[in-house]
Structures are given as structure tokens and as C-alpha cells.
Amino acid sequence: MADLSLSSVEKHFGGTPALRSITTRITDGEFVALLGPSGCGKSTLLRLLAGFETPTRGAISIGAQEVANAATGQSVPPEARNIGFVFQSYALWPHMTVWRNVSYPLEVRGLSKQARAEQTARALEATGLTGFEARMPSDLSGGQRQRVALARCLVSDPQAVLLDEPLANLDVALRAAMQEVFLDFHARTQATMIYVTHDQAEAMAMADRIAVMDQGQIAQFDTPQALYARPRSRFVAGFVGEGTVLPLDGVRQDKDGLVAQLNGASFAVAADTAQPDHICLRPENIVLAETGDLRCVVQRCTYLGGRYRLTLLGPHGEQLVAESRSAFKTGAQLGVSLRMPWAFKET
Amino acid sequence: MQSGIRFGGSRSEDRLLACVLLIAIAVTLTPVLRLFVEGITVGDQLSLGRITDVLSKPSTHSALRHSLFTAGLGTLVSLVIGGGFAFLVALTDLRGKGALVFCLMIPMMIPPQITALSWTQIMGPSSVLLRTLGMAPPLGAPQPLYSAGGIILLLGVQHTSIVFLTLRANLRAIPQDVVEAARISGVRGLRLWWQIVLPLCLPGLMAGIAITFVTALGNFGIPAMLGIPAGYSTLPTLIYQKLAGLGPAVLGEVAVLAMLIGAVAILGIVLQRICQARQVVHLVGAVSRPLEIPLGRLRLPVEVGLWLTVTAILVLPLLGLLATSLVPAYGVPLRPDTVTLASWQEALFRQPMTARAFQNSFLLSIGAAAVLMAICVPLAWLMDRHPTRLARLFDSLVDLPYALPGVVLAIAMILLLIKLPFTEATLYGTIWIIFLAYLARFLAVMFRPIQASLRQLDPAMNEAAQSVGATLFQRVRTIILPLSAPSAAAGAILVFLTAFNELTVSALLWSSGTETLGVVIFNLDDSGETVMASALAMSIVLVVVALMAAVQLSARRLPKGVVPWQT
Numbered sequence: 001m002a003d004l005s006l007s008s009v010e011k012h013f014g015g016t017p018a019l020r021s022i023t024t025r026i027t028d029g030e031f032v033a034l035l036g037p038s039g040c041g042k043s044t045l046l047r048l049l050a051g052f053e054t055p056t057r058g059a060i061s062i063g064a065q066e067v068a069n070a071a072t073g074q075s076v077p078p079e080a081r082n083i084g085f086v087f088q089s090y091a092l093w094p095h096m097t098v099w100r101n102v103s104y105p106l107e108v109r110g111l112s113k114q115a116r117a118e119q120t121a122r123a124l125e126a127t128g129l130t131g132f133e134a135r136m137p138s139d140l141s142g143g144q145r146q147r148v149a150l151a152r153c154l155v156s157d158p159q160a161v162l163l164d165e166p167l168a169n170l171d172v173a174l175r176a177a178m179q180e181v182f183l184d185f186h187a188r189t190q191a192t193m194i195y196v197t198h199d200q201a202e203a204m205a206m207a208d209r210i211a212v213m214d215q216g217q218i219a220q221f222d223t224p225q226a227l228y229a230r231p232r233s234r235f236v237a238g239f240v241g242e243g244t245v246l247p248l249d250g251v252r253q254d255k256d257g258l259v260a261q262l263n264g265a266s267f268a269v270a271a272d273t274a275q276p277d278h279i280c281l282r283p284e285n286i287v288l289a290e291t292g293d294l295r296c297v298v299q300r301c302t303y304l305g306g307r308y309r310l311t312l313l314g315p316h317g318e319q320l321v322a323e324s325r326s327a328f329k330t331g332a333q334l335g336v337s338l339r340m341p342w343a344f345k346e347t
Numbered sequence: 348m349q350s351g352i353r354f355g356g357s358r359s360e361d362r363l364l365a366c367v368l369l370i371a372i373a374v375t376l377t378p379v380l381r382l383f384v385e386g387i388t389v390g391d392q393l394s395l396g397r398i399t400d401v402l403s404k405p406s407t408h409s410a411l412r413h414s415l416f417t418a419g420l421g422t423l424v425s426l427v428i429g430g431g432f433a434f435l436v437a438l439t440d441l442r443g444k445g446a447l448v449f450c451l452m453i454p455m456m457i458p459p460q461i462t463a464l465s466w467t468q469i470m471g472p473s474s475v476l477l478r479t480l481g482m483a484p485p486l487g488a489p490q491p492l493y494s495a496g497g498i499i500l501l502l503g504v505q506h507t508s509i510v511f512l513t514l515r516a517n518l519r520a521i522p523q524d525v526v527e528a529a530r531i532s533g534v535r536g537l538r539l540w541w542q543i544v545l546p547l548c549l550p551g552l553m554a555g556i557a558i559t560f561v562t563a564l565g566n567f568g569i570p571a572m573l574g575i576p577a578g579y580s581t582l583p584t585l586i587y588q589k590l591a592g593l594g595p596a597v598l599g600e601v602a603v604l605a606m607l608i609g610a611v612a613i614l615g616i617v618l619q620r621i622c623q624a625r626q627v628v629h630l631v632g633a634v635s636r637p638l639e640i641p642l643g644r645l646r647l648p649v650e651v652g653l654w655l656t657v658t659a660i661l662v663l664p665l666l667g668l669l670a671t672s673l674v675p676a677y678g679v680p681l682r683p684d685t686v687t688l689a690s691w692q693e694a695l696f697r698q699p700m701t702a703r704a705f706q707n708s709f710l711l712s713i714g715a716a717a718v719l720m721a722i723c724v725p726l727a728w729l730m731d732r733h734p735t736r737l738a739r740l741f742d743s744l745v746d747l748p749y750a751l752p753g754v755v756l757a758i759a760m761i762l763l764l765i766k767l768p769f770t771e772a773t774l775y776g777t778i779w780i781i782f783l784a785y786l787a788r789f790l791a792v793m794f795r796p797i798q799a800s801l802r803q804l805d806p807a808m809n810e811a812a813q814s815v816g817a818t819l820f821q822r823v824r825t826i827i828l829p830l831s832a833p834s835a836a837a838g839a840i841l842v843f844l845t846a847f848n849e850l851t852v853s854a855l856l857w858s859s860g861t862e863t864l865g866v867v868i869f870n871l872d873d874s875g876e877t878v879m880a881s882a883l884a885m886s887i888v889l890v891v892v893a894l895m896a897a898v899q900l901s902a903r904r905l906p907k908g909v910v911p912w913q914t
Contacts, residue, residue, distance in 0.1 A: 050527075050531055051531075052527055052530075077530070077535070077641070078527070078530045078531045079530045079531070079532075079533045079534060079535045080533070080535075081531075082533070083531060084531070085527070085528065085531040087524040087527070087528060088524075089522060089524050090524075091522065091524030091525045091527065091528035092525075092528075093525060093528070093529070093543060093547075094525075094547070095546040095547060104529075104532060104534075104542075105532035105533055108532060108533045108534050108538065109533055149528075152528075152532070153531075153532075156532065156533070
């Protein structure tokens with residue numbers, strides 16, 4: 001197991017940048033999720049770590065070893081990095097049995113037959129595949145194939161495990177079960193794991209830290225709680241937890257803290273900078289009251305089970321999402337007050 | 348939908364399908380059936396006597412042995428060259444792959460008799476190129492290519508492209524992930540090739556080998572140009588010699604020989620079908636980009652090696668052909684003061700026979716391309732929409748006239764058309780018999796690209812037109828034709844290319860006045876006019892390469908799978 005570090009890594013495909021100047025560090029034993037919309041560069045970053053691509057600029061280290069450096073042009077090929085990789089399509093070898101698929105990495109490393117048998121049996125047991133040794137990949141269900149892929153990548157005790165949207169091809173029920181498998185596996189082995197996904201619920205549920213990516217850059221790298229409570233850009237605020245972002249008219253320092261102005265209303269905000277210019281509104285920041293600061297019109301009212309989700313239209317055309325215990329008619333007028341929303345300065 | 352109530356469009360489609368299918372079957376499959384009937388009858392009686400008679404002749408035995416020997420070892424040569432190229436081009440990070448692929452396709456498109464002619468121009472005592480360089484063997488030394496070895500070598504070169512194409516298509520279908528998963532598990536170098544890549548492409552490779560063998564078996568141009576001077580007969584040349592020497596009197600006998608070679612070919616085709624069917628099953632996963640495994644320091648030497656091979660099998664022979672075409676008489680070395688375009692002028696503008704051949708080949712090729720396009724566009728579309736049992740049967744047999752050796756089809760055509768039923772008229776000796784044979788032989792060449800592109804069309808296109816009330820005719824004209832036009836054009840160019848170069852079928856069907864270009868080159872060389880044959884051959888090579896380049900340049904705008912060398 002080892003730290004992973006990237007310094008000023010860039011990757012261009014035929015002149016168009018896919019990754020721009022990424023510098024970050026992932027510590028030993030962490031479970032990190034790379035989260036972002038499609039085309040943000042998260043898979044490219046993973047493939048750079050695995051060695052399937054080489055960086056256009058910058059350097060990558062795994063543990064004490066520098067595995068890629070664009071300046072010197074040296075790059076350790078994927079087969080020499082001792083990394084586990086779980087593919088979205090599982091990428092099982094169709095001409096080998098489950099047993100051979102899992103034991104093949106050990107066979108390649110030239111282990112003795114007995115050591116191979118022991119480690120393979122252990123990996124199959126850890127993924128709940130005992131009894132499936134003689135099956136061919138084509139005879140397995142999606143979840144079983146994913147387990148074989150996981151067993152294959154952990155059998156050789158890799159320095160880090162990279163997972164490229166491993167649950168994207170599974171149905172919802174199976175996804176939850178496989179999340180458990182991954183978490184158990186991480187808890188037991190304490191392996192460094194990097195997990196690419198576009199599903200924020202999946203990232204929030206599993207990762208110690210999440211790197212939110214946008215247009216080839218890491219927009220914010222934080223714990224799931226910090227990402228939700230303290231986003232630092234409009235993109236992160238909007239992408240994580242569906243926050244509504246509004247620009248502020250101004251802020252002043254009061255004796256109790258920061259007070260922001262928006263469309264003539266004043267309210268206290270939480271911030272860690274003196275001059276924030278945006279606020280992020282979550283449903284819990286919006287209180288419906290007749291005496292509210294903002295007058296809004298109900299645009300849509302959706303039942304979520306036990307509560308309603310209200311889409312509101314503010315006086316200047318801004319859209320807010322609030323939650324309520326009672327239903328409202330479309331077109332109804334409401335007063336809204338804002339309770340301690342998070343304010344940040346867009347960089 | 349209940350049986351009584353159907354869309355009007357659908358019923359007219361059924362009728363049209365039946366009609367077009369009938370024409371296509373009449374064109375392609377009746378000759379093969381007719382040949383079969385001839386083999387098993389004597390007079391009007393069912394009899395196997397003729398078969399046993401021909402099969403017991405020693406000349407049959409030796410020709411069969413020679414055919415199997417040269418086709419088998421020729422396939423091995425193709426496998427070594429084409430297989431090597433395919434693995435390196437499809438799997439590694441070589442540069443200039445496009446140019447390599449294009450150069451490897453040229454041997455397939457150059458007619459075999461021109462291949463043979465060009466190779467004989469760089470070997471042997473009277474080679475103009477060797478004499479110019481002062482490297483020619485002494486006069487009287489044998490031409491080394493006039494032998495079984497020469498036939499094997501050239502068959503191998505000629506069919507390299509087939510192994511290359513099928514294997515490359517298969518390699519590109521291997522999901523990138525599967526190979527990457529092996530690399531991340533620590534597999535490297537030859538082990539990756541041997542334990543992962545090879546098992547996955549083996550069925551495809553076997554299919555490629557089988558079809559290469561069948562094609563080599565049916566090749567007429569190479570054994571005719573190299574084997575006849577050496578007295579070495581294969582089945583196609585034996586049939587040609589018998590028919591050319593004795594005329595239609597020996598039709599019954601050559602029909603049996605044609606059936607014999609056809610039977611061997613069908614074994615190969617069946618093997619190929621079996622392998623192909625096994626191929627499809629287990630390849631699942633994302634095929635995103637072609638693989639690019641880095642060769643590292645080996646890259647430059649490998650690239651040099653591949654280009655040297657291309658030079659040896661393509662550039663050198665064509666240079667030899669060019670050199671021969673530029674001298675005033677065969678055997679004169681090429682020097683600045685001897686260079687002349689006289690033979691080009693003679694071949695292209697003076698000789699009435701070559702002018703006639705150009706005209707014949709041109710009209711035959713254009714005509715075949717046009718008629719086949721008119722048949723294949725509606726046929727492919729209707730078969731895709733209504734996969735009836737008859738349509739599916741036809742789909743599995745449509746390749747037969749093209750896959751079967753050309754002599755088989757030629758004999759079948761003669762049998763079918765030498766005496767038209769209910770009349771005294773005959774098409775034998777007219778240009779129409781060649782034209783009908785071309786229609787039968789090249790239907791698959793036109794049909795497959797159109798079928799490939801129509802399968803990628805969204806069926807909703809047609810249904811949308813139907814829903815706004817367009818009739819069948821309107822839909823074909825305004826929806827189906829424009830959408831399939833690019834691939835139909837590509838198919839037409841391919842038919843034109845193959846028909847323009849064709850020798851095997853026309854060699855048995857021509858008569859004075861209906862010569863094709865292939866026949867004229869063969870005859871010119873046969874009668875010692877090597878210089879003129881070279882000039883004519885060179886001009887055909889130029890036409891072929893120009894047409895291929897035209898297809899290549901428009902390949903971007905064509906649907907996937909339409910250009911055969913772009914998979």
C-alpha cells in the first residue's frame with residue numbers, strides 16, 4: 001500500500017486538454033472518489049495512474065517510486081506498477097475459467113503452484129465466489145462477474161486499487177449490495193482505493209474524500225460532509241446536493257457575524273471569507289413563513305413521501321427548491337426567509 | 348397485427364421482395380445448380396459414370412494434388428506475411444498505419460496475371476530491371492518463378508490482404524479492457540500475445556485461413572502464367588487447357604473437374620462459416636479505441652522491417668513492370684537513350700485488340716455495377732425488413748458464386764447458356780454470357796456493403812415516412828436511396844474494380860471480339876509481346892490505384908463496414 005501523488009499533471013488528446021494542471025496527494029489507505037459529469041477527465045486521471053496513458057506534462061509517483069514523468073519521458077508500463085484495476089465492463093478473459101481468471105496474475109508473476117492455489121482460494125472466498133471456480137465468465141450474472149473482477153485485482157496484493165465506474169452496469173438493488181462488498185473489502189485490507197463515478201450518492205456513501213472534477217480540473221477535494229456544507233464554487237454547490245446558487249448584492253460585517261443582502265432582504269450567512277459573493281441554498285436553509293424576506297410563487301409541488309418538494313420562483317426569476325410538510329397549489333404566493341446559508345467567494 | 352389487416356405498404360413490400368429475390372436467385376444460383384445436374388447425368392439419364400471416369404484419370408489426380416499443394420503452401424505464405432502485419436498493425440503503436448494498410452490492399456486489387464507478369468520482370472535472365480543493374484543471370488538460365496515454388500510464393504503474396512483484413516477486423520473487435528486487464532495484472536510481451544490475444548482471435552484467424560485457401564485454390568492467373576510454361580497444371584489451368592484445346596465437346600468432362608474443385612472449395616467455405624459462427628459468441632465489452640501497445644525501442648526496427656517487406660512484395664515487382672514497359676524491345680537494358688513510350692502508345696492507342704478490350708471491360712464493369720446496384724439496393728432493404736425463410740436462405744448462399752473458383756462459375760454459365768431453352772439461340776461466344784457471369788459473380792460484392800449500411804439505419808426512418816403517408820415507391824426514392832447511396836457507390840466502385848481486372852471467368856468465356864483486358868494481357872504475354880503486356884498492365888495498375896484512392900478518400904463519409912479494407 002502506498003501514497004499516490006500527482007504534481008502539475010496535464011493530459012492533452014491531439015491538442016485538446018483533458019486534464020489541466022492537477023496537483024494532489026492521496027494518502028495510504030484512503031478511499032477516494034473521483035466525481036464529475038461525463039467528459040470531466042475523471043477516467044483519464046484514473047488511466048494515467050494505471051499507466052494506460054502517459055501525462056503530457058507533470059509527474060506521478062506511487063509510494064517512493066516516480067512512475068511517470070513527462071519532462072524525462074520515462075514511464076513505468078502498467079504491467080510493472082502492481083496496481084489493481086476494476087473495469088466498468090469487468091474485462092474478464094472469456095476463454096478462461098473463473099479460477100484461471102483470478103489466478104492468472106499470480107501465474108504471470110511466477111508463483112509456485114501451491115502459493116497460487118492458496119491465494120486464489122483466499123481471494124475467491126473474500127468475494128464470496130467459492131464454488132464458482134470451474135464456471136466460465138459467460139455463465140455468470142453481472143454481480144458475479146464484478147466479484148470475479150474484484151477477486152482478480154486483489155489476488156496479487158496491489159499497492160492501490162483503481163475502480164472505473166464498476167457499478168454502472170448493475171441494477172439498483174445489486175449496486176447497493178456491491179457497495180457493501182467494496183466497503184468491507186476496504187475495511188479489511190486498508191488498501192488505497194480510487195473510485196470513479198458520476199453518481200454522487202455512491203460517492204457520498206463510500207468515500208473518505210471526494211474529488212469533484214470539472215473540465216479537466218479538480219474543483220474541490222474534501223470530505224463528503226464538507227462538500228455538502230461548504231462548497232467553494234458555483235459548480236460544486238450546484239453539482240453536489242442540488243444546491244441553488246444565487247449571487248449576493250453585498251455583505252456587511254455585523255456584531256454577530258456576516259450579514260448578506262439579496263433583493264432587498266438581509267440575513268445572516270455562514271462563511272470563512274470576509275467578502276463572499278454567492279450563497280448556496282439547500283432546502284434546509286429555506287424556511288416558509290408569511291413574514292418572509294422574499295415573495296415567491298409556487299411553480300411545482302412534488303410529493304416525495306412524507307414531505308413535498310416545492311420549486312419556487314423568486315421575485316427576480318431565481319429558482320429555489322424548498323421542502324414542506326404540507327402541499328401547496330401551483331401559483332400560490334409564499335413568503336420565504338433564508339436561514340444561515342453558506343456563502344462563498346467564487347474564484 | 349392480425350393477418351387480414353396489414354398496412355398496404357407492407358403488402359406491396361412483400362410482393363416487391365418476392366420479385367427482386369426471384370431475379371437475384373435466377374442470376375446467382377441457377378448456374379451452380381445447372382452445373383451440378385450436368386455432373387450427375389449422362390444424356391438424360393442419372394449416372395455417376397462420368398464422375399468416376401474423370402476421377403480415375405491420372406491428369407486429374409496430379410492437377411488436384413498440385414492445386415492442394417500450391418494453395419495450401421500459398422496460404423501458409425499469406426498467413427506468415429498477412430498475420431504478422433495484422434498483429435503488429437492492430438495491436439501496437441506503429442506510425443503510418445493508414446499508409447501500410449493501403450499498400451497491403453493493393454496486391455488484392457491488382458489482377459493475378461499482372462502480379463505474375465510483374466514478378467517475372469524482376470527475376471530470370473531477360474529481366475529488364477536486372478539487366479539494367481547488371482545483375483541478370485546468364486542467358487539460358489531458367490526463370491525461377493516457372494515452378495511450383497514460384498506459384499506458391501505469388502499465391503501467398505496475392506492473398507496476403509485477405510488474411511490481413513480478416514485477422515485485423517477480429518483483433519479490433521477484442522475489447523480494449525480485456526487486454527488492459529491483462530497488462531495491469533503484470534502480463535507483458537509475447538505472453539500477452541500468446542495467452543490473451545491469440546486465443547481470442549483464433550476462430551477469426553481460422554476463418555481467414557479457410558477463405559484464403561479457397562481463393563488460392565480458385566486462382567487462375569498465377570498458375571496459368573507460371574505453371575503452363577513449366578508444364579505444371581492445377582485444376583483451373585487443366586480445365587482451361589482442355590476447353591481451349593478441344594472446345595465445347597469436352598464440356599461434360601470439365602464440368603466434373605469444376606465440380607471437384609467446387610467441392611474442395613465448399614469444404615473450405617463450410618469451415619470458414621463454422622469458425623465465424625464460433626467467433627461472435629463470446630466477445631462482449633466496450634470497443635473504444637484501437638489498441639496501442641508500445642513497442643519501445645523495437646518500434647523503429649519493426650517499422651523498417653514492415654516497409655522493406657512492402658517494398659519487396661509490391662514496389663519492386665511494379666518497378667520491374669514499369670522498366671519493362673519503357674524499353675523498345677524485350678531484353679534491351681533500360682538506359683537514358685533507350686527509354687521510350689512506344690509500347691504504351693502501341694498498347695493504348697494503336698492495337699485494335701487492346702482498344703476493343705478496354706471498351707469491353709469498361710462497358711462490362713459499368714454495366715454490371717449499374718445493374719447490380721439496381722437489384723441490390725431494394726433487395727438489401729427488403730430483406731432487412733422482411734427476413735423470410737427464403738430471404739435468409741438466399742442470404743447464406745449469395746456469397747457462393749463469388750467464393751467458388753471462377754472456373755466453376757464459368758463452366759456453369761456455359762452449360763446454362765450454350766443452348767437457350769425452347770430456342771436454337773446461344774449466348775456462348777457473345778459478350779452477354781460474360782455479362783451474366785459477372786452479375787452472378789459480383790452480386791455479393793455489391794450486396795454486402797449495402798446490407799451493412801442499411802443494418803445501421805434506424806428502422807424508424809422508414810416508419811416515420813410511412814406514418815406521414817409516403818408510398819413504397821416514394822419511400823425508396825426519398826428515404827432509402829439517399830441514405831444508402833454512399834455505400835451503394837462504394838459497392839459500385841468495388842464491383843467496377845474487380846470486374847475491370849477479371850480474368851478467370853472471361854478466360855473461359857471470351858471469343859474473338861469479346862476479349863476483356865485480363866484476357867488480352869494474358870494473350871499478349873503468351874505470344875511473347877511482354878513489353879506491350881507490361882505497358883498495358885501498368886496502365887491498369889494506375890487505374891486501380893487511382894480508384895482505390897478515390898474510395899479511400901471518401902471512406903470518412905461512408906458508414907462503418909462499407910469499405911472492405913476499413914474495418
